[in-house]
Amino acid sequence: MTVTAVFAAVVLFAAGCGTGGTGARDEGPARAESVASAPAAAAKPSRTPDRVDAVRLVKADPEVSAEVKRELKPCVADEYPVDVSYGSLTGGTVDDVVVNVLTCGDAVGVGSYVYREQSGSYVNVFSAEEPPVYGEIDRGDLVVTKQVYDRGDPVSSPSGENVITYRWESGRFAEKFRTHNDYGQVAGAEPTPVPDS
Known part of the structure; x- marks a missing residue:
């Protein structure tokens, strides 16, 4: 009886850990190479820079479009x-900086940029300006999410998203993985009431 109870508990625990998802941001099973590369990353940690003035960095960047620079204004006060x-995205001695520029009203990403330290200053090594867009660091990779809209979708309700993973190789970011997620229709039609018998 005790062996059966323990076995059942192990099966329940394994099922709960192995099949659960996190929703729209779920990107599938972990990659084996990320586990193998973890010790190498730990052996050479990057130094976190002092806080960077992201607004000044973006405004001074010639690769940032004039439209994004116009959007980059204070929402409240300063x-x-x-x-x-x-x-660490590019393997430098100083951590890289990812900057996402958003709109004030609805926080829609209008631009995502990666800056790498070179000779004491930061250089733009990645740009994405197709809104809505948002870049993040995930285990040493750059993950860029671009929301997708069908005709008639309001800004607040995209139909899905493309999640693109980039890795730094040979001095540039190369696309490695691409996932498309369709969002479910949470607010669907109400069920038809069953008549009383």
Whole structure:
């Protein structure tokens, strides 16, 4: 009886851990190469830079479009709509900087950029300006999410998303994986009531 109870508990635990998902951001099973590369990354940690002035960095960047620079204005007082992340993407001695520029009203990403430290200054090594777009660091890879809209979709309700994973190779970011997620229709039609018998 005790062996059966333990076995049942192990099966339940394994099923709960192995089949659960995180929703629209679920990108499938972990890749084996990410496990193999973990010790190498730990052997050579990057130095996290002092806080970077992301607004000044983007505004001074000739590769950023004039449209994105126009969007980059304070939403309230001196608070700009930017998200900034630091992490090792390009294998440099100083962490790279990922900057996402958003709109003030609905926080839609209008531009995503990666800056790499070279000779004491930051250089743009990646740009994506097809809104809505958002870039993140995930285990040493650059993951860019682009929401997809069907005709008639409101800005607040995209139909799905493309999730693109890039890896730094030979001095540039190369696309490695691409996943498309369709969003479910949460607010569908109401069920037809069953008549009383």
